[in-house]
Structure formats: C-alpha cells, structure tokens
Amino acid sequence: MATALNRVVEEIAPPTSEEQREATRAAVSRILSDTAQVALRLPGGAEYHLDAEELRALLAIGLARANGQRVSVISHDVMLSPQQAAELLGVSRPMVYRFIERGDLAATRVGTHWRLLTADVLALAEHRTRLAESVETGLDHVARTMDSSDRGTAAEDGAKESRRAATPEQKKASLERVRRKARSRRK
Template structure:
C-alpha cells in the first residue's frame, strides 16, 4: 500500500463484530491460521487496531485504512493534526514538536506528532476543567436577590 492508497470498508448488515471484539479483548493469546496451516500469534498492536476497526464497523460506520510513513513532511504532519501548515511550522520553531532538516525541508516523525497531539489534548482538558472550576466559584447562588413575581 503506497502513501496515497486507501482502502475503505463498509459494515456488513449481518455480522459478528461484537463477538469478534469479545475474543480480541479476552486475555488469552490470539492466533491466526488458515486451512490447517501454521498458526501465527497476533501482536498486541494488531489486536488493538482490529478492535478499533470492529468498533467502528459495529456502529455502522465505514473504516478507511491508509499507510503513514514514519517520517512525515510538514504538510502530512499538519493534516494529521488537522491544523494549517503555518501553524505546524510555528509549533516546530517553538520546540513543541521535534524535527530534523533534510536539505531545506523539515521532516517530522509520526511518533512525535502523535505525542504532541496527546499532550495537547491533556493540556486542553486540564484548562477546560480549570475554567469549569472558576465558573463554579463565581456562579451566583440560585435566585439570589430575585423575588418571585407569580
């Protein structure tokens, strides 16, 4: 599968997605085999991907699988983060995301982009929680200073 190839799968009407997910989540080791041939152990990361795919299909949504190389261009990294390329460049120059120069071009590791995304989500959640606490501190007591008119 090349970087531009994408495979989309639509859910089947009568499927056993829930049963397959239960099997994936069991603590026993998962193996894969075909027609009495040798069996191969399924790695944990593959089982996690299968679980995610089955969850989406179980909800009736389609799943698209595409290839991502380990090293991304700034445009690919920006698309992964759903931000503009200039915003990504700002984060790179501020040291938020490590990068390396290859000639005149910046390259970013996918792992670093995903780490940044995770850190950003955590920071955003913490800020929202703090804002919610602040609002609770300043919220007036219900109906304080008001009198009933009816």
C-alpha cells in the same frame, strides 16, 4: 496488499452496513472474552498467533469500525512532511511551521524540506489534548463556582449557558482566542 504496506498511513474504512458493524461488534466481544485466541491462517495452512500488542491493536481497530469510524494506522518511526503532520494534528501547515519555530515540535531538514518524526507529532497531539482537557476542567470549575454564587448577573448567566451549549469546535475556537489575547498581552 503489498502496495498498502508502503504507504505512510493505512486508511481503513468503516463497515458499510449495520449488519457488518454488528458482526464486528460480535467478533470483538468474542475476542475480549478470556477464552478466545486469535490467529492468522497463512497460505499453506500455517497459523500465526497474535501477541498481546497485536491483539490490542486489532481490538482498537475493530471497536472503532464497529462504531462506524474510519481508522488510520501509522508507524511511529515514519518521517512526515509538514502537510502530513498538519493533517494528523488537525491544524494548518503554517501552524506546523509555528510549532517547529517555537520548539514545540522537533523537525529535521532534508535538503530544503522539513521532515518530522511521527512519534514527535503524536506526542505533540497528546500534549495538546491534555492541555485542552485541563483548560476545559478549569473552565468547568469556574462555571460551577459561578453557579453556586448568588451574585450572578444576567451576562454571567448567558455566558454560562453559551458555554454549556457550545460544540467542541466552538470551545476550541474560544480557547484559541484566549491564548492569542494572552500572547498579545505578553508582547
């Protein structure tokens, strides 16, 4: 376990069986009830009681695992390489360099290498999520407006249906194409 604490990201696999997931769900439910107290029993029998923040983190991990999801735990104060930041953001390494060049992401030179603070990478991820959600809301508004008008053409109807049927990845790719077109028009 001591070696796990030295890694940048601690990966926690989901339970392997439905019985284990159900046991995790039951434990989380008991913890969520106001009567539960959570303590760690240390070697020698001493107990350490979790504070509210530790309990919140434990519950988040438990809920994700109960749903069969893999969990990653990372400290906000850790310096990341551009490759690690790319993996955390779900983008390519060259895209991380573009974020740095545009000033979207703060970075520090350590010798000949760039290093990024985890907190800054997570803040950018949150900003990008909020931006995507606002664009999604705007596109949904446009689609509803088009639905309510009687002037819709067959092409508009097809576009609306395609939008509704698109996966999140397809919507993200479409949004990126729109952004690229907008940037090319500005140049």
